Amino acid sequence: MQPETLSFFEKVYEVAKKIPYGRVTSYGAIAKYLGAGKSARIVGYAMNGSRGKDIPAHRVVNRKGLLTGKHHFEGTNLMQQLLENEGIEVVENQIQNLETIYWDPAKEL
DNA sequence: TCCCTGACTAGAG
DNA sequence: CCTCTAGCCAGGG
Numbered sequence: 001m002q003p004e005t006l007s008f009f010e011k012v013y014e015v016a017k018k019i020p021y022g023r024v025t026s027y028g029a030i031a032k033y034l035g036a037g038k039s040a041r042i043v044g045y046a047m048n049g050s051r052g053k054d055i056p057a058h059r060v061v062n063r064k065g066l067l068t069g070k071h072h073f074e075g076t077n078l079m080q081q082l083l084e085n086e087g088i089e090v091v092e093n094q095i096q097n098l099e100t101i102y103w104d105p106a107k108e109l
Numbered sequence: 110t111c112c113c114t115g116a117c118t119a120g121a122g
Numbered sequence: 123c124c125t126c127t128a129g130c131c132a133g134g135g
Contacts, residue, residue: 069116
């Protein structure tokens with residue numbers, strides 16, 4: 001598929017796949033990296049279609065490190081379990097030490 | 110094409 | 123740090 005054919009969604013998927021193990025990023029960071037800094041909501045919306053794909057959607061949270069999308073995962077705490085499995089501490093649906101594990105595609109990629 | 114929805118964000122108080 | 127408001131824009135009906 002040609003880059004021009006890649007929809008915003010697919011670009012989001014490509015970036016999401018590159019999130020390192022044990023790290024997290026925000027919807028806004030991905031959107032900014034794609035040149036659409038104000039389309040953060042679309043990134044989240046895109047993740048909705050990431051089901052069935054090799055995308056670590058659990059590593060994408062909002063800018064506060066809050067697991068806003070956990071209700072889109074199976075069960076009530078799957079997202080948190082996946083994060084903790086990577087060594088990320090999560091309390092009350094919120095990631096701890098966010099600034100330490102935060103990964104910004106615009107800077108790191 | 111218009112209208113509504115949403116896993117968001119930045120700014121103001 | 124918290125709450126409320128406005129702006130954002132791709133999809134689907």
